[in-house]
Amino acid sequence: MASSIFLLFALFLLQPSFSTANVHGISLLRPQLLSEPIQDTPTPFFEVTKPIELPRTKPCSSLILRHDFGYTYGKPPVFANYNPPSHCSFQVFSKIVLEWRATCKGRQFDRIFGVWLGGVELLRSCTAEPNANGIVWTVEKDITRYHSLLMTKQTLAVYLGNLVDKTYTGVYHVNITLHFYPAEKNLNHYESNLGNSIPGYHSWADLILPISRNLPLNDGLWFEIKNSTDSQSKEFKIPRNAYRAVLEVYISFHENDEFWYLNPPDEYITANSLTDTPGNGPFREVVVSLDGAIVGAIWPFTVVYTGGFEPLLWRPITGIGSFNLPTYDIEITPFLGNILDGMTHKLMFNVTNALNVWFIDANLHLWLDKQSPITEGKLLKHISLPSVVSLVSDFKDLNGTFLTKASRSISSSGWVKSSYGNIKTHSVQDLYYSNSMVMGSDGNAQTVNQTIHFNETVHAQIPSSFIYMTKSQKIFLIFLYFGISDQGDGTHLSVVNLTLGMKEKKELGELWRSSLENLQNGQGYRIMKNDSAVGALGKTQQVYDYDDGKLCYFRNVSSSEYKIVYDKVRNTCAKKTESGLEFGLGRLWLSALDGIL
Ligand SMILES: *[C@@H]1O[C@H](CO)[C@@H](O)[C@H](O)[C@H]1NC(C)=O
Ligand SMILES: *[C@@H]1O[C@H](CO)[C@@H](O)[C@H](O)[C@H]1NC(C)=O
Numbered sequence: 001m002a003s004s005i006f007l008l009f010a011l012f013l014l015q016p017s018f019s020t021a022n023v024h025g026i027s028l029l030r031p032q033l034l035s036e037p038i039q040d041t042p043t044p045f046f047e048v049t050k051p052i053e054l055p056r057t058k059p060c061s062s063l064i065l066r067h068d069f070g071y072t073y074g075k076p077p078v079f080a081n082y083n084p085p086s087h088c089s090f091q092v093f094s095k096i097v098l099e100w101r102a103t104c105k106g107r108q109f110d111r112i113f114g115v116w117l118g119g120v121e122l123l124r125s126c127t128a129e130p131n132a133n134g135i136v137w138t139v140e141k142d143i144t145r146y147h148s149l150l151m152t153k154q155t156l157a158v159y160l161g162n163l164v165d166k167t168y169t170g171v172y173h174v175n176i177t178l179h180f181y182p183a184e185k186n187l188n189h190y191e192s193n194l195g196n197s198i199p200g201y202h203s204w205a206d207l208i209l210p211i212s213r214n215l216p217l218n219d220g221l222w223f224e225i226k227n228s229t230d231s232q233s234k235e236f237k238i239p240r241n242a243y244r245a246v247l248e249v250y251i252s253f254h255e256n257d258e259f260w261y262l263n264p265p266d267e268y269i270t271a272n273s274l275t276d277t278p279g280n281g282p283f284r285e286v287v288v289s290l291d292g293a294i295v296g297a298i299w300p301f302t303v304v305y306t307g308g309f310e311p312l313l314w315r316p317i318t319g320i321g322s323f324n325l326p327t328y329d330i331e332i333t334p335f336l337g338n339i340l341d342g343m344t345h346k347l348m349f350n351v352t353n354a355l356n357v358w359f360i361d362a363n364l365h366l367w368l369d370k371q372s373p374i375t376e377g378k379l380l381k382h383i384s385l386p387s388v389v390s391l392v393s394d395f396k397d398l399n400g401t402f403l404t405k406a407s408r409s410i411s412s413s414g415w416v417k418s419s420y421g422n423i424k425t426h427s428v429q430d431l432y433y434s435n436s437m438v439m440g441s442d443g444n445a446q447t448v449n450q451t452i453h454f455n456e457t458v459h460a461q462i463p464s465s466f467i468y469m470t471k472s473q474k475i476f477l478i479f480l481y482f483g484i485s486d487q488g489d490g491t492h493l494s495v496v497n498l499t500l501g502m503k504e505k506k507e508l509g510e511l512w513r514s515s516l517e518n519l520q521n522g523q524g525y526r527i528m529k530n531d532s533a534v535g536a537l538g539k540t541q542q543v544y545d546y547d548d549g550k551l552c553y554f555r556n557v558s559s560s561e562y563k564i565v566y567d568k569v570r571n572t573c574a575k576k577t578e579s580g581l582e583f584g585l586g587r588l589w590l591s592a593l594d595g596i597l
């Protein structure tokens with residue numbers, strides 16, 4: 001009896017899971033959306049983010065793909081031949097921007113998609129969900145770091161698995177345009193300050209190797225990881241004169257793990273015979289290994305796709321990271337000594353506790369010695385202990401509390417001798433995780449409060465001369481209340497309250513530091529009568545605050561029922577004291593949380 005109530009709850013909870021960023025299409029019905037305003041022009045959807053810092057020069061632009069994504073699910077990606085921008089009147093580029101612009105009209109699920117150039121992923125994203133009036137959205141991404149790749153002929157591949165039928169009518173009409181900006185002096189305030197350091201140490205890599213699936217294939221070029229013992233890997237060879245290596249990892253989670261942070265422990269599922277509820281508890285980590293040695297772990301940000309929890313929360317302000325999923329860099333330089341032998345090596349991805357399905361691939365960015373065909377290196381030290389995960393649970397039938405905590409540290413150091421000197425690199429990742437989950441109302445309400453702390457430092461040094469030091473401290477936060485109650489007469493009310501946040505501090509030695517506080521609060525409800533929605537509402541408030549001393553961007557914006565309630569933007573830096581930069585934003589963050597929690 002009890003379990004059937006939970007099943008109902010689970011069905012409501014999971015219903016968006018199967019329909020959002022949906023891979024296997026339309027196995028479960030999606031409630032009809034209501035009260036959509038009638039407008040003449042398509043509604044613009046957007047993700048709140050700082051503008052890309054651009055030179056004041058005019059770009060040279062080219063449309064590289066125009067395609068209508070209709071019945072594309074399970075088909076090969078859409079291809080185009082990419083030619084470098086030899087037609088531009090200038091050939092030195094300081095900034096390169098990818099612009100994805102799409103329109104859609106009708107009904108459709110949110111679909112995950114990827115854009116690859118020569119197998120190197122440039123963008124992972126999720127589509128906005130259309131309505132009868134039509135919607136339009138643009139994603140702009142700074143792709144300057146792929147400069148070397150963009151200067152050669154390549155195959156562009158785009159996979160967006162969509163299905164169209166009588167009900168789900170939306171076809172995604174997409175244009176991808178690249179904008180090449182000519183060099184402008186003093187644009188990059190920190191790079192230009194670096195005077196006597198290694199040529200190109202801070203700028204883009206000389207070569208980028210795809211760690212993705214090879215064409216031809218159906219679906220995306222990402223690897224699919226389906227369970228905790230599944231692992232996917234790729235063999236590769238690097239040039240023998242590399243002196244720096246960074247692995248950039250792309251990650252998205254779907255189906256049974258779309259809401260991995262809400263998955264209850266197995267003991268709870270078993271005790272309550274919840275056969276349809278995804279489990280394995282709420283802790284996940286992506287583990288990356290090189291020839292069997294763990295080089296890095298990623299505890300990902302909880303991106304919520306545009307159909308997640310309550311689709312009306314994301315119209316028109318979309319969830320943090322959903323239009324441009326975060327990627328994660330792992331410094332591989334300490335391990336270079338192991339792979340400079342001209343032989344084949346293997347990078348592998350695992351996901352601890354994974355359920356079906358994770359989409360993961362990576363790009364290996366390599367810096368090459370322009371004065372020598374050979375460099376040499378040695379791994380000096382590598383410490384990687386398994387994650388320490390603890391679970392405290394206390395439950396009776398469908399009510400209960402579960403506290404999951406985890407921590408991990410991975411560090412490595414090694415040297416690489418090149419024409420630029422003998423550089424010693426030390427890389428450290430420190431991670432901390434906490435998830436508290438409360439099941440109440442006999443399984444019909446769930447409260448989850450999850451925090452991830454993700455610290456990384458990379459330190460590179462030539463004896464007696466300092467080169468490079470980056471530090472990043474990230475905090476990923478999600479607080480969710482989801483409840484469903486029986487209102488009698490076949491009517492159910494579901495309520496969702498959400499806080500989603502990403503906080504990041506970065507520094508590049510003494511030269512540059514930035515801080516970002518990005519926080520969303522959302523409230524939604526939906527009234528279901530006999531499995532169809534008869535009423536629904538979603539509203540979202542967001543505060544975004546970025547400051548790197550030179551570029552500042554603050555936005556305080558809210559939407560409700562497709563309308564913008566308020567929108568304040570400031571893009572000048574307020575005068576701050578040194579400690580203001582450090583701690584002032586923390587107070588803002590806490591006070592914003594106070595409001596909702
Ligand atoms: C794509 O580009 C074409 C040609 O410039 C234009 O007519 C069309 O409206 C564009 N579509 C989108 C979605 O921007
Ligand atoms: C990844 O998973 C495979 C298969 O279970 C296992 O053999 C391997 O040891 C795992 N690697 C790591 C680094 O956990």
Ligand SMILES: *[C@@H]1O[C@H](CO)[C@@H](O)[C@H](O)[C@H]1NC(C)=O
Nearest residue numbers: 224225226227228229230231
């Ligand atoms: C895990 O996934 C792999 C790859 O799909 C599959 O071969 C294997 O049987 C699965 N293992 C379990 C325990 O389900």
Ligand SMILES: *[C@@H]1O[C@H](CO)[C@@H](O)[C@H](O)[C@H]1NC(C)=O
Nearest residue numbers: 407430431432453454455473
């Ligand atoms: C991350 O760094 C900050 C500042 O140094 C520190 O307070 C925090 O404990 C670190 N977190 C982890 C997980 O190491």
Ligand SMILES: *[C@@H]1O[C@H](CO)[C@@H](O)[C@H](O)[C@H]1NC(C)=O
Nearest residue numbers: 396397398399440441442443
């Ligand atoms: C579970 O908690 C609810 C209140 O949230 C209470 O009404 C119910 O009796 C509890 N069930 C059990 C089995 O303790």
Ligand SMILES: *[C@@H]1O[C@H](CO)[C@@H](O)[C@H](O)[C@H]1NC(C)=O
Nearest residue numbers: 481482483495496497523524
């Ligand atoms: C959810 O948010 C609404 C509106 O802010 C509030 O009235 C309600 O108390 C919240 N419910 C829970 C369980 O947090």
Ligand SMILES: *[C@@H]1O[C@H](CO)[C@@H](O)[C@H](O)[C@H]1NC(C)=O
Nearest residue numbers: 488489490491528529530531
């Ligand atoms: C719900 O469906 C049942 C069975 O199909 C029907 O008897 C009942 O009248 C419906 N209730 C409402 C409120 O539509």
Ligand SMILES: *[C@@H]1O[C@H](CO)[C@@H](O)[C@H](O)[C@H]1NC(C)=O
Nearest residue numbers: 542543556557566568588592
């Ligand atoms: C954002 O704007 C709302 C409405 O004007 C206001 O109540 C709130 O304090 C503002 N938040 C910040 C951080 O400025």
Ligand SMILES: *[C@@H]1O[C@H](CO)[C@@H](O)[C@H](O)[C@H]1NC(C)=O
Nearest residue numbers: 434435436449450451479597
């Ligand atoms: C969520 O967890 C964090 C850290 O674990 C804690 O500081 C905060 O008070 C919690 N929030 C709520 C509403 O429980």
